[in-house]
Amino acid sequence: xxxxxxxxxxxxxxxxxxxxxxxxxxxxxxxxxxxxxxxxxxxxxxxxxxxxxxxxxxxxxxxxxxxxxxxxxxxxxxxxxxxxxxxxxxxxxxxxxxxxxxxxxxxxxxxxxxxxxxxxxxxxxxxxxxxxxxxxxxxxxxxxxxxxxxxxxxxxxxxxxxxxxxxxxxxxxxxxxxxxxxxxxxxxxxxxxxxxxxxxxxxxxxxxxxxxxxxxxxxxxxxxxxxxxxxxxxxxxxxxxxxxxxxxxxxxxxxxxxxxxxxxxxxxxxxxxxxxxxxxxxxxxxxxxxxxxxxxxxxxxxxxxxxxxxxxxxxxxxxxxxxxxxxxxxxxxxxxxxxxxxxxxxxxxxxxxxxxxxxxxxxxxxxxxxxxxxxxxxxxxxxxxxxxxxxxxxxxxxxxxxxxxxxxxxxxxxxxxxxxxxxxxxxxxxxxxxxxxxxxxxxxxx
Numbered sequence: 001x002x003x004x005x006x007x008x009x010x011x012x013x014x015x016x017x018x019x020x021x022x023x024x025x026x027x028x029x030x031x032x033x034x035x036x037x038x039x040x041x042x043x044x045x046x047x048x049x050x051x052x053x054x055x056x057x058x059x060x061x062x063x064x065x066x067x068x069x070x071x072x073x074x075x076x077x078x079x080x081x082x083x084x085x086x087x088x089x090x091x092x093x094x095x096x097x098x099x100x101x102x103x104x105x106x107x108x109x110x111x112x113x114x115x116x117x118x119x120x121x122x123x124x125x126x127x128x129x130x131x132x133x134x135x136x137x138x139x140x141x142x143x144x145x146x147x148x149x150x151x152x153x154x155x156x157x158x159x160x161x162x163x164x165x166x167x168x169x170x171x172x173x174x175x176x177x178x179x180x181x182x183x184x185x186x187x188x189x190x191x192x193x194x195x196x197x198x199x200x201x202x203x204x205x206x207x208x209x210x211x212x213x214x215x216x217x218x219x220x221x222x223x224x225x226x227x228x229x230x231x232x233x234x235x236x237x238x239x240x241x242x243x244x245x246x247x248x249x250x251x252x253x254x255x256x257x258x259x260x261x262x263x264x265x266x267x268x269x270x271x272x273x274x275x276x277x278x279x280x281x282x283x284x285x286x287x288x289x290x291x292x293x294x295x296x297x298x299x300x301x302x303x304x305x306x307x308x309x310x311x312x313x314x315x316x317x318x319x320x321x322x323x324x325x326x327x328x329x330x331x332x333x334x335x336x337x338x339x340x341x342x343x344x345x346x347x348x349x350x351x352x353x354x355x356x357x358x359x360x361x362x363x364x365x366x367x368x369x370x371x372x373x374x375x376x377x378x379x380x381x382x383x384x385x386x387x388x389x390x391x392x393x394x395x396x397x398x399x400x401x402x403x404x405x406x407x408x409x410x411x412x413x414x415x416x417x418x419x420x421x422x423x424x425x426x427x428x429x430x431x432x433x434x435x436x437x438x439x440x441x442x443x444x445x446x
Contacts, residue, residue: 006104006113009133010095014088016138021053021087021159028167028175029053031084032157037067039150041364047071048157051084052171054164058082059174062353066360069353071152074145076217078124086143086156094129094145097121111135122148149306149361173342205233205257207340210324212251214347218244219323220316229259236261289420290411293372303365304411310362311404314434317354318397321441324348325390345445348389352441355396359438366431375424380439381432389444396437403430 021029035047047067051060060081062068075081075090078097083090095102099118104111114130121127125147132142141156164172206226213219223239235258237248245262252260294300324347333341367378409416410423418426 004104004106004111006102009104009111009113009138010091010102012138013131013133013140014092017091017140018088020139021084021161023053023055023161025055026164027054028162028164028172029084029159030162030167031086031159033085034155034157035067035071035085036153036155037070037150039360039364041149041368042360049085052167052175053084053087054175057175058084059171060085061171062350066353066356067152069350070150070357070360071154072350073354073357074147074152079216081215084159086140086154086159088140091131091140091143094126094143097124097126098129106135109135125149170342173339174346201337202228202233202257203335204337204340207336207343209233209235209252209255209258211343211347214320214350216247216251218248219320219347221319224248232257232259234259234261236263238262238264289373293369300411303369307362307365307407307411308404310358310365311400311407314355314358314362314400315397315404317351317358318393318400321348321351321355321393322397324351325393328390330388330390348445352389352438352445355438356442359435363431363435366427370424370428373420373424375428378428378431378435381436389441392437392440392444396434396441399430399434399437403427403434406430 023029029052031051031053033049033051035049036044037047038044045067047063047065049060049062049065049068049071051058053059058081060068060072062072071085072081075083075085078093080090080093095115097117098115098121100116100121102113102115104113106112111133112130113133114128116128117126127146127148128144129146130144131140133140142154144151144153167175206228210219210226213224218224222237222244224235224237227234227236235248235252237245237260240248240262248260252258291297291300294303324344328344333344336344363378371377405416406418406423406427408414409418410420410427
């Protein structure tokens with residue numbers, strides 16, 4: 001095994017693949033990758049992911065696989081979901097996030113590069129980034145991302161450049177949704193104002209704005225309220241970070257038919273918060289059997305942080321789904337164009353997959369606790385049956401809130417504390433009911 005310059009390898013590989021994937025506005029890249037995932041607390045599983053990239057945007061066809069949705073979520077929360085999963089911008093970003101000096105070694109016809117995460121990278125959940133380069137053409141054909149609770153290996157199966165005419169219509173609609181359509185211009189009498197603004201299709205405009213916010217992750221807990229005046233869409237964001245404010249300004253400030261505001265609502269309304277706060281210390285009244293089970297306060301606190309983060313992620317997606325369900329009840333999307341309906345369906349599916357991803361982490365965490373105290377493993381129970389995904393969303397959200405309440409009552413200082421004997425049977429029943437509702441949502445929205 002021969003040591004080589006890692007920085008030179010990274011530079012040459014990035015330059016080679018940038019040239020290889022260069023496209024014109026009339027072309028689209030299609031990439032197929034195989035994604036084995038090794039969760040820390042669950043068996044290995046594998047997904048296959050197809051993604052598309054134009055000069056304007058990218059689209060991941062995650063399908064029903066929770067592996068794909070989980071990987072997309074990792075990219076999205078780091079601002080990388082508008083790229084192909086295996087591409088030069090992504091490679092550079094993950095290496096930069098890891099933060100340490102890369103190390104490279106040559107083995108046969110390939111070069112392996114490893115970048116361990118520094119403290120800042122680990123604080124964001126990334127433990128290590130590594131990738132493999134074909135030395136004959138400096139092409140990166142494999143990348144591995146190791147997080148604190150799972151490792152993803154992204155293996156390229158195919159990357160090709162297609163003419164736009166050869167790309168499926170539904171993929172183009174997701175890649176480049178049309179601008180909101182304007183109504184036919186109205187011919188005014190001579191006395192009318194010459195600069196009268198054409199009427200904007202507010203239904204399509206609202207869906208486009210919601211979809212763009214969704215793509216940047218701004219529908220998962222940010223305090224953003226969307227309403228309408230007689231002739232325009234009002235987007236009010238308050239309490240958002242300065243970075244998010246800059247992103248929203250760049251996206252919406254000059255968008256026709258949109259009024260962007262940063263005003264605290266007069267009625268004091270706040271969206272449900274999904275941020276994890278510091279875990280409160282355990283009180284003397286709380287069940288010390290948990291402390292003995294985990295073997296120390298640090299281990300118990302780490303478990304608590306992990307399980308509450310998983311619960312919070314699920315709630316964030318369900319709250320976002322509930323907002324869509326309330327805004328568009330069954331049968332109320334008839335005024336939407338076909339492109340807007342596609343955006344609507346994509347958002348719903350993305351959030352449903354987000355719930356599945358959260359459960360794939362939460363269920364083993366709770367199962368670990370149940371088995372440790374002698375309870376039977378979590379079992380599948382039949383769905384209650386519902387007439388629409390909107391109704392199922394409401395009931396599933398309520399189940400998730402109940403589960404979150406039980407977890408906090410058991411694991412943190414709470415106004416309604418529970419001991420192990422009281423909490424664990426309720427916890428088991430709640431997670432089974434939540435899994436049932438989430439499965440029903442998945443079947444309804446595939």
